[in-house]
Amino acid sequence: MKPLVGDVFYARACDHELLEKGESGGAVSALLKFALESGNVDVVLGVRKGADIYDAIPTLITDPAEISETSGSLHFGTLLLSKLFTRYLGKAEDIMIAAALKGCDMMGVYELAKRGEIRLENILMVGLNCGGTITAETGRVMISRKFGVDPDSVTKERISKGNFIIETPAGEFSESMDELEEENMGRRSNCRRCKLKIPRQADLACGEWGVIGTDATFVEVCSPKGAELLEQAIAADVVDTLPPVPKGLEIRKKAEQSMLNLSDSWREKDFRALGEGKSRLKQMVDETSRCIKCYTCIEVCPALQMTNPSNFTVDALGKIPPSFAFHMLRYSLVADSCVNCGQCEELCPVDIPNALFMHAMAVELQEAYGYEAGIDLSNPRVSPLEIFPREKKQKKSGKQ
Incomplete structure (x- = not known):
């Protein structure tokens, strides 16, 4: 056949x-x-x-x-x-x-x-x-606390039918993924x-x-x-x-x-915790204030090719932490292309929830413009960075 x-x-x-x-x-x-x-x-x-x-x-x-x-x-x-x-x-x-x-x-x-x-x-x-x-750090903590097993003794792991399963010389152990994730160990x-x-x-x-x-x-x-x-x-x-x-x-x-249904539930939970408007903005400003400007979030992003630090000069040279404008510049450049890979958050040395902030914004733009990054080879019909429809821009500027 x-x-x-x-x-x-x-x-x-x-x-x-x-x-x-x-x-x-x-x-x-x-x-x-x-x-x-x-x-x-x-x-x-x-x-x-x-x-x-x-x-x-x-x-x-x-x-x-x-x-x-x-x-x-x-x-x-x-x-x-x-x-x-x-x-x-x-x-x-x-x-x-x-x-x-x-x-x-x-x-x-x-x-x-x-x-x-x-x-x-x-x-x-x-x-x-x-x-x-699952991050290696989370995995070791989870195996030690939930399974009561030395993480170094685990020879194999797998996920099957909603359970996380490990194999050790002493036998096989299993825990529910739902329970692990409710305890933030998934x-x-x-x-x-x-x-x-x-x-x-x-x-x-x-x-x-x-x-x-x-x-x-x-x-x-x-x-x-x-x-x-x-x-x-x-x-x-x-x-x-x-x-x-x-x-x-x-x-x-x-x-x-x-x-997919579980993903929707987590999105609703994570994004709701961010709040909206000024509340979300304040949280973003507070969290990013820990930034040491190592540029890791820029370097690892698959959609952001501007890895030269000079492209992100919005402050005086050497200013740490950078102003929030530094982060807004990066967020805006990835707004129509974030694929929620999580690298910018996982590799951040000061634990800024970059992926959460970026993904929340990207999903709102997806819903507004009907375009999702990374799914096919098409480009946005209208750039998400155009905050106002083109017609309103022309009317506001007096152009026809």
Whole structure:
């Protein structure tokens, strides 16, 4: 059967090592390995475990035998991969790259592509279903307090059916994700608010939601490029495929909708706590007053290419903390392109809730203008920075 865009499959690796080591039947690892072996790509960008399960490291692979190093879940890996394409991979202009990308990675790639910072045609994107990630610090605290387990003894972790599950030499332990998050020991706040759980902007969207009765990956074909790769991999006996059972399709749909509903609840809760108008502004001014002007929030943003500090000179040189105008300049420059990746908040050395402030503003602009960053390659029909409709501007200025 020739895969077509829109088709869905259960897929599993034919390679025994990948089947055993990979998550959900190892299909993603098998497809990435095949893309490299077949010459479809020159290099694979992935994430591997470093010193332990709390240490996620981006890695470039040219040897297909090393693909198995990226197998397995790493929910404590909160990396954003999209900006690596511009920083280290020459914007994918002269090299073919395959990458396993979660939702925020995908949105960042799309925003960079709109700015001519990535050659999207040269990237084979394997999208990964993602319910969210947990910071290493939070993970260690959570495992110690809630599980009563030494964090260093954990050999593996996963999220399944609403539970966070860890494996140790002493056995397996499980806790409800809902309970963990109510105690602020679960996913990052931006992950809780995220509404891209299945990244269909990719060439293939892969995950375990909807898999019943077999150890396999649910694969959705999202582009001709993805269909071609899957067809070649099936013909080469790299992966086995089966049609998903009807109940599995229903479960996948319900799982995605349940996650989206939960995201709406967290958005309402987080944004309500910010208040409105002067109350929100005061909170933003107070929180940003801790800023030491390290420029990390600018450097890590996938949608903000103005990384030269001179572009943000709104105060006297060396003034710390900077005036609130410094932050308003950054917020305004990202207003129509924030993808809620959370990097600006997670990496802030003084714990300013940058992502919360930016996401709250971005969502209001999305609702006002009907445009959401990172979802497709279109640009806003009207820039969100045009606070007033064009007609009112003309009337106010006396122009017709």
